[in-house]
Amino acid sequence: DSGVTQTPKHLITATGQRVTLRCSPRSGDLSVYWYQQSLDQGLQFLIQYYNGEERAKGNILERFSAQQFPDLHSELNLSSLELGDSALYFCASSGGDSVMGANVLTFGAGSRLTVL
Amino acid sequence: QKEVEQDPGPLSVPEGAIVSLNCTYSNSAFQYFMWYRQYSRKGPELLMYTYSSGNKEDGRFTAQVDKSSKYISLFIRDSQPSDSATYLCAMSSFYNNNDMRFGAGTRLTVKP
Helix, strand or coil, rough: CCCCEECCEEEEEECCCCCCEEEECCCCCCEEEEEEECCCCEEEEEEEECCEEEECCCCCCCCEEEEECCCCEEEEEECCCCCCCEEEEEEEEEECCHHHHHHHEEEECCCEEEEE | CCCCCCCCCCCCEEEECEEEEEECCCCCCCCEEEEEEECCCCCEEEEEEEEEEEEEEEEEEEEECCCCCCCCEEEECCCHHCEEEEEEEEECEEECCCCCCCCCCEEEEEEC
């Protein structure tokens, strides 16, 4: 167990629907990252939050949004789902004052989304 | 051209072989280099962490960074079937990790 908890583990839904993925970071970590992993694109950075505030955006579609709550858990909202959104979605957290602490990511087990 | 290039494999070796995994990159600002291991249906887990150029050894694993060539390597000695996984290189330039980039991952199978 990495300490990063993601729910749900698996999700099957239809095109046009909306889903919410949830992540609880490792205890003490202030940063949360969301990544999308698909077979042909590898691990793609979507968005980062630090202590409740958006810190950086990657290749995140406008149909996707995220937030980090005061208790530091985060949610990734995916709307108007398309077939191509089927992928593994990983949450990762990092923390600590050292450079290594900030750079090393601890990943959750992922949420597998299937859009039919 | 992708910022980080990594041969996806698959790579299959016999048990006990020395494995060499590599990544090239284009952003000369990258200073922090990581290797993550991802088992099937699991999240990536950190294997090695290095800063700037040089070598770092941890048990059967050695990470090498050649910044002049923009080339990093991971060597696995005496490979074991339990090493069968996908290996992802990752790199970033800043303290706050905003720009971390991952390679596509190389799938490795070690056959008994």
